[in-house]
Amino acid sequence: MPVGLNLGNQAPEIIMNNTAGAPVSLSSLRGKVVLIDFWASWCGPCLAENPTVVKAYKKYRNSLKGNREFTIYSVSLDTNPNAWKKAIAKDSLMWEYHVSDLKGWANDAAVKYQVQGIPANFLINEKGIIIDKNLRGEALLAALEKLSH
Numbered sequence: 706m707p708v709g710l711n712l713g714n715q716a717p718e719i720i721m722n723n724t725a726g727a728p729v730s731l732s733s734l735r736g737k738v739v740l741i742d743f744w745a746s747w748c749g750p751c752l753a754e755n756p757t758v759v760k761a762y763k764k765y766r767n768s769l770k771g772n773r774e775f776t777i778y779s780v781s782l783d784t785n786p787n788a789w790k791k792a793i794a795k796d797s798l799m800w801e802y803h804v805s806d807l808k809g810w811a812n813d814a815a816v817k818y819q820v821q822g823i824p825a826n827f828l829i830n831e832k833g834i835i836i837d838k839n840l841r842g843e844a845l846l847a848a849l850e851k852l853s854h
Contacts, residue, residue, distance in 0.1 A: 710819060712836065716741065716829045719780065719814040721804035724790050729778075729804050736831050737774045738852060740845070743815055743825040745782040746792030751824045755796040757842055762800055765849040773831055775849065780814045781805035782823060 708715045719731040719741070731741065742758060744751035758777065765775045777800045783789035784807050793803055806813055812820075818827065828837040828848060837848050 706834065710827075710835070710838075712838070714835050716827060716833050716835050717817050719778070719804070719817070721780065721806050721814060723802070723804050724786075724793070729802055731778055732833065734776060734778060734802070735833055737776050738769055738831055739829050740775070740777045740840075741818075741827040741829065742777055742779045743782065743812075743818070743820045743823050744779060745809075745823060746785075746788040747783070748823050752792070752796065754824045754841060755798065757845060759797055759799070761845050761849055764846075765853060766800075769849070769852045770854055773852070775852075776800055776802060778802045779804065780812065782809055782812050782815055782820075783807060784809045 706715045708717050716731065720728050723729050731739070762777055767774065769775050779798060779802060781789045781803065783805055786807060789805060824841065826838065826840055827835050828840060830836050840848050
């Protein structure tokens with residue numbers, strides 16, 4: 706399976722520190738359906754999208770077909786750790802996986818994933834294969850709904 710950014714490709718590895726400074730790898734989430742979500746506390750469209758992402762997490766984290774688990778791997782393009790942590794709390798981004806290298810647009814994962822604007826996301830299956838991308842609003846909920854039947 707080629708590593709790349711197209712549908713059907715193996716998602717490139719990301720290893721980045723969480724809010725406590727501990728490294729978390731994307732590959733450590735194999736076995737789960739994962740939304741890789743690129744965002745930042747200073748991004749208005751990201752903050753507007755967060756309620757939908759929270760709704761998706763609450764609704765689908767334990768309800769995908771075949772008892773698969775759904776989670777979110779949030780990659781922040783913040784440079785200020787306090788603003789990043791405050792936005793996570795303020796918007797109730799309750800999933801466990803929040804990572805950043807605090808390099809803003811030079812974020813290593815954003816560069817690797819060729820992120821030109823945020824919010825941006827990639828949906829990967831339990832084998833780490835990209836199955837959808839750039840899902841916003843109802844499109845995110847509809848993609849997850851398909852996986853729950």
